[in-house]
């Protein structure tokens with residue numbers, strides 16, 4: 182695709198969207214990034230009108246009603262219906278307006294709960310979903326399948342990237358909303374400031390998680406724009422390796438300069454033992470994440486100090 186093409190980025194104010202917009206290669210594209218107050222993606226007529234009026238060359242769909250386990254469990258109807266509406270409206274409005282390319286963002290929650298690791302793209306819809314965020318995952322699967330159908334039926338280049346968990350700048354640090362890395366940063370920062378020598382870790386610390394720096398996901402998305410036609414139709418974006426919960430705590434402690442001790446609370450739930458996506462297709466496509474965990478945590482901590490705590 183030609184540089185300076187017009188890209189409609191949904192979710193431009195979210196964590197993924199902001200990392201895309203602040204990536205150095207973003208200057209090569211002409212981004213339209215309406216906020217939800219400018220364009221409510223749950224309103225079908227507005228989305229169709231916007232798409233027809235602006236005629237983007239490509240859509241990057243990174244908007245969604247996103248939340249943690251508690252929010253998903255307490256409002257499954259909202260997570261299912263809002264995300265179904267958003268995904269359908271964005272993808273069908275693009276198709277009906279004749280937008281030739283669309284990059285849809287999936288999530289690793291689309292994989293069955295009991296699928297063997299590493300999770301390969303063809304395992305989607307091969308088993309039961311994790312019940313705690315089933316509604317959200319169903320809406321994501323519908324979005325990805327709709328892209329498959331539109332490729333087959335209308336010859337549109339509508340593709341899905343399935344990123345592993347991400348962390349980084351513009352992350353959510355409040356205890357009710359944060360994922361593992363921002364939660365550990367917040368907790369160890371407090372321990373450091375308060376002079377605490379002991380910090381609790383839920384579980385025995387051996388469960389494994391794959392977290393990629395958000396700037397690297399932005400890099401994969403921008404490479405996808407530049408080489409759209411070579412990109413696989415459905416492709417995981419991950420690291421190819423994971424770390425134990427204890428390793429994440431140790432690396433965050435090192436970056437923050439906190440040298441206390443961790444106490445494991447094995448009465449607390451830890452969720453799945455492992456969730457690692459296969460990077461076979463991504464490696465074949467020629468892309469790999471470039472930011473080490475230490476560097477990613479350092480940048481995220483700087484963001485936490487300068488933007489979140491300010």
Ligand SMILES: NC(=O)c1ccc[n+]([C@@H]2O[C@H](COP(=O)([O-])OP(=O)(O)OC[C@H]3O[C@@H](n4cnc5c(N)ncnc54)[C@H](OP(=O)(O)O)[C@@H]3O)[C@@H](O)[C@H]2O)c1
Nearest residue numbers: 192194195196197217221222243244245247288344346347
């Ligand atoms: N974060 C992760 O670890 C991760 C991992 C894998 C995949 N993903 C996927 O990446 C995508 C973005 O995630 P994120 O972490 O960036 O989420 P986020 O920070 O919560 O951002 C969500 C974005 O969606 C927008 N949005 C929500 N409802 C909208 C509506 N009705 N109309 C218009 N815009 C609306 C929000 O706009 P407002 O702020 O204006 O409401 C915001 O820009 C999601 O599809 C998610 O599944 C995320």
